[in-house]
Amino acid sequence: MVTSITSFGRSGLYDWMMQRVTAVVLMAYTLFMIGYLLFSSDLSYAQWTGLFQNTAMRIFTLLAILSLVAHAWIGLWSVSTDYIKQTGIRFVFQSVCGLLAFVYVVWGIQILWGV
Amino acid sequence: MLVSVYRYNPETDDAPYMQDVHIDIPGGKDIMVLDLLQLLKEKDPTMTFRRSCREGVCGSDGMNMNGKNGLACITALSQVVEKDKLVLRPLPGLPVIRDLVVDMSQFYRQYEKVKPFLINDTPAPAIERLQSPEDRAELDGLYECILCACCSTACPSFWWNPDKFIGPSGLLQAYRFLADTRDTAREQRLAELDDPFSVFRCHGIMNCVNVCPKGLNPTKAIGKIRNLLLQRAT
Ligand code: SF4
Ligand code: SF4
Ligand code: FES
Numbered sequence: 459m460v461t462s463i464t465s466f467g468r469s470g471l472y473d474w475m476m477q478r479v480t481a482v483v484l485m486a487y488t489l490f491m492i493g494y495l496l497f498s499s500d501l502s503y504a505q506w507t508g509l510f511q512n513t514a515m516r517i518f519t520l521l522a523i524l525s526l527v528a529h530a531w532i533g534l535w536s537v538s539t540d541y542i543k544q545t546g547i548r549f550v551f552q553s554v555c556g557l558l559a560f561v562y563v564v565w566g567i568q569i570l571w572g573v
Numbered sequence: 574m575l576v577s578v579y580r581y582n583p584e585t586d587d588a589p590y591m592q593d594v595h596i597d598i599p600g601g602k603d604i605m606v607l608d609l610l611q612l613l614k615e616k617d618p619t620m621t622f623r624r625s626c627r628e629g630v631c632g633s634d635g636m637n638m639n640g641k642n643g644l645a646c647i648t649a650l651s652q653v654v655e656k657d658k659l660v661l662r663p664l665p666g667l668p669v670i671r672d673l674v675v676d677m678s679q680f681y682r683q684y685e686k687v688k689p690f691l692i693n694d695t696p697a698p699a700i701e702r703l704q705s706p707e708d709r710a711e712l713d714g715l716y717e718c719i720l721c722a723c724c725s726t727a728c729p730s731f732w733w734n735p736d737k738f739i740g741p742s743g744l745l746q747a748y749r750f751l752a753d754t755r756d757t758a759r760e761q762r763l764a765e766l767d768d769p770f771s772v773f774r775c776h777g778i779m780n781c782v783n784v785c786p787k788g789l790n791p792t793k794a795i796g797k798i799r800n801l802l803l804q805r806a807t
Contacts, residue, residue, distance in 0.1 A: 470773030540733040
């Protein structure tokens with residue numbers, strides 16, 4: 459058993475599962491967005507804000523944001539443990555990724571509940 | 574034909590280099606790469622490589638021939654030579670001891686980790702532990718591995734983390750014992766594999782399947798380990 463304290467869920471299986479579940483969520487969100495934009499050709503500002511004032515849409519969007527950061531974290535963590543050999547530099551890289559993920563979540567929530 | 578061989582003798586060379594040798598194959602026959610190496614060694618006795626069985630059984634002459642790992646003794650020139658040229662290098666990713674000989678310690682350490690032996694805590698029967706032909710058939714495609722390391726040294730995930738990722742060869746053996754009905758240590762074996770590196774560094778690139786000289790499929794075995802881990806956790 460290789461121990462690792464920086465991975466997403468500490469278990470390889472859990473990370474693997476999360477990577478797949480979040481991918482499905484992101485896929486669903488992307489398809490919904492493409493579909494929505496295709497079927498509302500003359501999209502107005504009111505319609506767009508209306509969409510995001512809907513609670514269901516806010517939940518869906520927040521879910522997509524959380525999925526995005528989890529997915530990105532798992533992926534970038536893998537990349538960093540593959541290619542960045544020096545522990546110090548790797549830790550800095552992972553810290554920056556973690557901080558950015560947190561910033562994006564907070565920022566996303568602010569935008570989402572600000573409309 | 575032109576043979577370009579990786580040469581390195583740490584006692585006399587500062588750095589590894591490629592040595593170009595022009596050689597005529599006697600009678601223009603389609604010989605094996607190992608035979609060609611033997612011819613090279615007759616010209617230059619310092620040329621170093623491993624071999625033993627010369628029939629694809631012992632797994633000692635794994636090397637990289639024109640970019641693809643394989644066993645020199647069962648690879649015919651006609652299978653690898655391109656434009657009358659052959660480039661021979663040691664297995665990628667492992668420390669070179671000399672010329673085509675690599676240090677396999679890291680590879681064996683991963684093999685050791687999967688406890689490649691039968692564990693059974695029930696009292697031993699008088700004669701032997703029996704298996705049904707069906708249960709025995711589960712081990713086909715697993716037990717044939719000769720530990721040549723062609724697969725693990727073709728796997729990028731193993732190149733980057735040879736100390737943490739068990740690699741295709743070790744995982745094929747891990748599954749060989751997980752699949753054995755006579756083994757009673759399945760739970761401990763799986764618990765050992767559930768971290769982010771041991772199994773899950775495999776990204777299904779399938780380089781391992783592409784090179785295995787015994788035609789085995791480590792990727793499939795890794796998928797089965799993942800399924801066992803899933804079953805255990807859900
Ligand atoms: S399938 Fe997995 S084990 Fe095989 S070469 Fe690819 S990453 Fe390595
Ligand atoms: S799985 Fe195939 S390539 Fe890998 S060590 Fe075994 S025999 Fe060699
Ligand atoms: S010499 Fe034994 S496998 Fe090639």
